[in-house]
Amino acid sequence: MKTFSDRWRQLEWDDIRLRINGKTAADVERALNASRLDREDMMALLSPAAADxxxxxxxxxxxxxxxxxxxxxxxxxxxxxxxLCANDCTYCGFSMSNRIKRKTLDEVDIQRECDAYP
Known part of the structure; x- marks a missing residue:
């Protein structure tokens, strides 16, 4: 079975970019009126033609x-x-390179946190 990553790498991105940029206002209107969206409809809704x-x-x-x-x-x-975290994600406050005091809750702290929310 192919993974998501496998499928992602197989996509023809230049072709996809051309198809998205080639969509027209009529394509966008057709997508908006479709009862069920297909791939072409999604491309139309992501296209520059959809800005309006x-x-x-x-x-x-x-x-x-x-x-x-x-x-x-x-x-x-x-x-x-x-x-605690072993990853260094730039967007996350828990990132390992972020110099913050690290803590793991014990059972008492966990119960206190749970009790704080009804």
Whole structure:
């Protein structure tokens, strides 16, 4: 079975770039009116021709979101058991090169964190 990385490396990026940049306003409108999007529709919505269609795209996205998830908001509270990390991601505050005090929560600290959120 091919991995995502394998498939990613096999893509013809020059061809994809040409196809995206070749999309027209008519392609964008067709994609916005399609009941189900295919690859060409996605390319149209990512194309420069779609710049004038941001509001209709946002409205469609909102309709689909409400249709699939309802009119609800989910609340997610991450519980970090430790800020130790062996990676050096430039965007992350836990990055190993970031000079912060490191801590791993014990059972008492974990319970205190859990109790802080209803």
């Amino acid at each position: 269609y941001l509001e209709p795209m946002a409205q469609r996205a909102q309709r689909l979101t409400r249709q699939r998830f309802g009119n609800t908001v989910s609340f997610y509270v991450p519980l970090y058991l430790s800020n």
